[in-house]
Amino acid sequence: MPEDRAQRLEAALDLRWRLPVLRGISTRDLASRVRTFHLAGWSVADLVKAIDRTPDGAPHPHDGARGVRWARGWLVARLAAWLDADGVPLPAPSQVAEACRAAxxxxxRQRRQQPATAGVPGRRSPGYLACKAALAEARALARH
Known part of the structure; x- marks a missing residue:
């Protein structure tokens, strides 16, 4: 995750290289547009996923390869789905994936510690519930 201005500019260059549609935005402007996400711990890979997909994982119906007249507006619209009502970025795709892996x-670990007579444990571990709640919250916010 880029931590200072120089690293954020470098990340913007990387993002422009990965998504040619973003070459219609200056590197500084792009770095400014994604700054909030970087400060929230998002990586360039997270931004690429967010630009290509909605928070619930569905692909956007129109991709950047079909001609985008106003790249900045297109980018802002794509990333708006990943902000909560207060303008704070939702958990990054990699952060959600890490929470699910940890769960x-x-x-x-809990299954290994269960005695054999206890039967199959339910999906009620705190980690699982936290992951499930984070995903539900991200999906609910994306719908609004």
Whole structure:
């Protein structure tokens, strides 16, 4: 995650390289547009996923390869779905994936500690519930 201005400019260059539609925006303007996301711990890979997909994982119906007249507005519209009502970025795709991985590890650990007579444990571990709640919140915010 870019931590200072120089790193954010470098990340914007990387983003422009990965998504040619963003070459219609200056590097400084692009860095400014995604600054909030970087400060929230988002990586360039997270931004690429967010630009291509909605928070619930669905692809956008129109991709950047079909001609975008106003790249800045297109980018702002795509990223708006990833902001809550207060303009704060939702958890990054990699952060959600990490929470889900941690929940899976916790569930596996709990299963190993269960006695054989206890039966199959339910999907109620704190890690699982936290992951499920984070995903539900991100989806609900994306719908509004």
């Amino acid at each position: 899976a590890v916790e569930r596996a």
